[in-house]
Amino acid sequence: MNAHWAAAACAAAALVLLSGCAKPAPTYVGSTTCASCHTDQALAWEQSDHRRAMQLPDSSHVLGDFDDASFQHFGDTYRFIRTPEEEDGSAKETISVIARKDTLSVKWAFGHDPLQQVLLPGQRGRLQALTVAWDVKAQKWYSLYPDEPTPAGDVLDWQHDRLSWNYMCAACHTTGLERGYELATDSYETTWAESTVGCEACHGPGSQHLESPDAPFRMAGTTAGSESLVPISGRESMAVLDAEMTMCAACHWRRTPLVEPTVHGESFLDQYAPSLISDGLYYDDGQILDEVYVYGSFLQSGMAQAGVTCSDCHDSHSGERRLPGDALCQSCHAGKVEDVPVHQAHETGEAQISCETCHMPERTYMGVDNRGDHRFGIPDPVSARSAGSRNVCADCHGNDRTIESILGQPDSRPAIALAAIRALTTDRDAIVREVLSDTTVSRIQKGSLIQRLGMDPSTDALRIVMTALSSGDPFERVGALRAIADPAFRAPLPNLTDRFADSLRWIRVEAVATALAHGYDQFEAEPAKSALADYLTAQLAVAEQPEAHLNLASMYEVTGEWSAADASFQDAARLASDRPDVLTGHGLMLGRWANRILGSPAQGENSDAVYKEIRERGEGQLRRAVSLEGTGASQTLLILGLYLGEQRERLADAASALDASWELDPTNRQARYNAAVSHHQMGDLRVAEERYRSGMSMHPQDLAFKEGLMALLMQEDRWQEASVLNQQMRREVPGETRYLERQAMIESQLRSAARTN
Numbered sequence: 217m218n219a220h221w222a223a224a225a226c227a228a229a230a231l232v233l234l235s236g237c238a239k240p241a242p243t244y245v246g247s248t249t250c251a252s253c254h255t256d257q258a259l260a261w262e263q264s265d266h267r268r269a270m271q272l273p274d275s276s277h278v279l280g281d282f283d284d285a286s287f288q289h290f291g292d293t294y295r296f297i298r299t300p301e302e303e304d305g306s307a308k309e310t311i312s313v314i315a316r317k318d319t320l321s322v323k324w325a326f327g328h329d330p331l332q333q334v335l336l337p338g339q340r341g342r343l344q345a346l347t348v349a350w351d352v353k354a355q356k357w358y359s360l361y362p363d364e365p366t367p368a369g370d371v372l373d374w375q376h377d378r379l380s381w382n383y384m385c386a387a388c389h390t391t392g393l394e395r396g397y398e399l400a401t402d403s404y405e406t407t408w409a410e411s412t413v414g415c416e417a418c419h420g421p422g423s424q425h426l427e428s429p430d431a432p433f434r435m436a437g438t439t440a441g442s443e444s445l446v447p448i449s450g451r452e453s454m455a456v457l458d459a460e461m462t463m464c465a466a467c468h469w470r471r472t473p474l475v476e477p478t479v480h481g482e483s484f485l486d487q488y489a490p491s492l493i494s495d496g497l498y499y500d501d502g503q504i505l506d507e508v509y510v511y512g513s514f515l516q517s518g519m520a521q522a523g524v525t526c527s528d529c530h531d532s533h534s535g536e537r538r539l540p541g542d543a544l545c546q547s548c549h550a551g552k553v554e555d556v557p558v559h560q561a562h563e564t565g566e567a568q569i570s571c572e573t574c575h576m577p578e579r580t581y582m583g584v585d586n587r588g589d590h591r592f593g594i595p596d597p598v599s600a601r602s603a604g605s606r607n608v609c610a611d612c613h614g615n616d617r618t619i620e621s622i623l624g625q626p627d628s629r630p631a632i633a634l635a636a637i638r639a640l641t642t643d644r645d646a647i648v649r650e651v652l653s654d655t656t657v658s659r660i661q662k663g664s665l666i667q668r669l670g671m672d673p674s675t676d677a678l679r680i681v682m683t684a685l686s687s688g689d690p691f692e693r694v695g696a697l698r699a700i701a702d703p704a705f706r707a708p709l710p711n712l713t714d715r716f717a718d719s720l721r722w723i724r725v726e727a728v729a730t731a732l733a734h735g736y737d738q739f740e741a742e743p744a745k746s747a748l749a750d751y752l753t754a755q756l757a758v759a760e761q762p763e764a765h766l767n768l769a770s771m772y773e774v775t776g777e778w779s780a781a782d783a784s785f786q787d788a789a790r791l792a793s794d795r796p797d798v799l800t801g802h803g804l805m806l807g808r809w810a811n812r813i814l815g816s817p818a819q820g821e822n823s824d825a826v827y828k829e830i831r832e833r834g835e836g837q838l839r840r841a842v843s844l845e846g847t848g849a850s851q852t853l854l855i856l857g858l859y860l861g862e863q864r865e866r867l868a869d870a871a872s873a874l875d876a877s878w879e880l881d882p883t884n885r886q887a888r889y890n891a892a893v894s895h896h897q898m899g900d901l902r903v904a905e906e907r908y909r910s911g912m913s914m915h916p917q918d919l920a921f922k923e924g925l926m927a928l929l930m931q932e933d934r935w936q937e938a939s940v941l942n943q944q945m946r947r948e949v950p951g952e953t954r955y956l957e958r959q960a961m962i963e964s965q966l967r968s969a970a971r972t973n
Contacts, residue, residue, distance in 0.1 A: 250419075279350055280334070281355075292367070313336060321336075322335065326385070330353055333349045341405055348374075390408035391408060420481050465484050468509045469511035473758060490511075493661060503593070505605075521656075574595050595607075598620070628647075628657060673704075682710060684699075697727055795844075797841075803834040850884050854873075867897055877891070888911045905925065908924045933965075
């Protein structure tokens, strides 16, 4: 085909399919190809943690002792063995782990410093990271969970399906990953372009650059006209910071993907939902708590606000620091910090105090991995005490608070504001406004604080949330949406049309989640319709996680698609067959669905039969949850009892479940009360009276038991006992008119009985 004919054919094809002759998407070419031109960068990368993120299991890469070493962990024995290469070359050396009587060949060496794990084959295409790891420095095997057993089936068991490498680790230890998860079979066909973090993990697929090496080939997230990525200090533009967020944060921030697979170079907040400063991940003052992977901490720092990026401190290819120790800090801060009183006080101290000692306190993860807090925070003992976080001053000075007088304290403290919100102090809103107006407080801290205002019932807190909903900063918009979604939020759902149409997918997904939390179901028209599609895509992006299907079930229930909600719950229950909460949620949803069907014209004469079938399925799920929980099933038995009690003909079964609930947990007040009510409604008055009286004894301040007993006494015409009980209740709640009215009626009955006698 000559060029003229090909061009004509392409033009004709455009009439049928406009994109048919579009330039093909770039493809991955591999780091070896890149190295052929970029020798210096490749040599630096060869020594990096990125290069050694995942390696083949051979003698040059595997660091652990596989010469028939063994390790015991709470009754589980692990043996590490090596099968030498055959002399005739017919078989290569293999290394294996004998775990729970199975011999499993090591597929990959995972990481290299300060620890190394091995990847072993799992079920249905999974790879599993063994949680007995090699301590590179101490040269020994150790458990990542030294203080607790992790038996087969345990949530922390290394063989647990939900802990697979494919979901938990793979995207950040490979290049060009596609997880390839199939929900129907709960299996993976995971593929990648390169089995480690290669050049194209950061720079993107290189085929077009290979074809036109003189054309610009920018790092992910940069655009024509953006600044160079040569490290400089104090940038005025945020373009470079945004570019490095797109590139680095995808692996160095605790986040959830919103699309699968992700598209290299697309906006970070269009592809991921990053974690904010929330309970269980960070302390209230922003210090690291759980394993949050640096970037969320870095965004809290003054350096991030000034435009400093990862590559200012770390060489982009080797990952090493650009300068050793304090010299790195002094490269920007020299001449600016010497006059700070607290710095002068430490200059001649007995111990060698580095910048990192105070501004990057370490926390140990995975047993041996010490990581510095990248907040670069100013030590603040007051906030630390409020948050229960690490007080670096106390590390050396103990509880001597006199040293705090020389500290230069921040103008506002997010941790103090959060403590005020939790305690509902009268000055809390003023403290919150001070933090939100402070330009030294980072946007992630402000957004994280705003999300906590959902628990604040004040009108001023509502005003702050409503203002933040239209903020120009995405963290503040998300904070506002999460505050509105909080179950404690006391105002109606505001109009979210603008957020459904937000330019960022993260915001659109959060807006739908907030709307659904309020029972909003008007998604037929744009932009709500498209936002709902984004929400669905975000759940399917993590389809191997039961929570995704719980979210979908809730979505379908709110929008009235009960069969789809049922199917989503079944998917969740299939993926998490060991989780009673999933079964309980499914059972309750089936109960709500059945109640909607009963007497429904759409079901016609079949409504009773359909109702019964769905109710029975719901009961089955609740009973399965009870069997899973065993002696800890008190609350689920309470739920089962209330579920059965919705049908009058099942009162005896309801009473049996409720009795079993409080027998397992005598402090379960609601179970004891509802057991008494069930027996009362059945006419089993002697048992009901015993339940009421025992409840009164255990919970003397709870009037519900006394009211129930009062109804029983009056039902049996035991007016004298009723009078004594009512007088007691009058003393406990003086001024309550209903007790006065009831006493008058009781005394009337007593007089009538006296006349009759």
